[in-house]
Amino acid sequence: EAGVAQSPRYKIIEKRQSVAFWCNPISGHATLYWYQQILGQGPKLLIQFQNNGVVDDSQLPKDRFSAERLKGVDSTLKIQPAKLEDSAVYLCASSPDRDYSYEQYFGPGTRLTVT
């Protein structure tokens, strides 16, 4: 089966600009996650979707970050306006729910540099 797809792989923007990332989860996976990974740290969960609905967005900086999941499949994460501290790798993951294991499968990530 195809893995989690993300694009773009790399993005460089200036502060105060906007940027969007795209994620296509593994087919049939109902749960989708966006993580932020700052260099040298473990990933931090930003938002979790179950089908179309948001399960957890408690760590999403909602004044500048937004996310949506279209028809319970693809998802986009947007930052507007970007700050220097947003420089990180943005990882998307998905989980099947069929056995309630919630094992996560990750995409390759998008490396964002804000200058």
Add this chain to the structure above:
Amino acid sequence: KQEVTQIPAALSVPEGENLVLNCSFTDSAIYNLQWFRQDPGKGLTSLLLIQSSQREQTSGRLNASLDKSSGRSTLYIAASQPGDSATYLCALGNYGQNFVFGPGTRLSVLP
């Protein structure tokens, strides 16, 4: 709030050694624990998943254990190889708090 630590932060061993990576957590109300490896510039690859009702899982040269009462998990790598060099992260699925990752252990296996 769940807090996860991984010790050591970095480890360098000669090829062929058996080694243990540690993951400690503060809240035992978890439903699973997952070990990942991350190669530089890459995403995360799942290694082993342990459900809260299990005590260990094995895959090839890897064995992961879970002791919820002491808040610990270990990842045992047998007969290490240079290809095992990567950062290893543990992640906990928590009731009411969702997933929390540790900071990782950076492993170097020297030929």
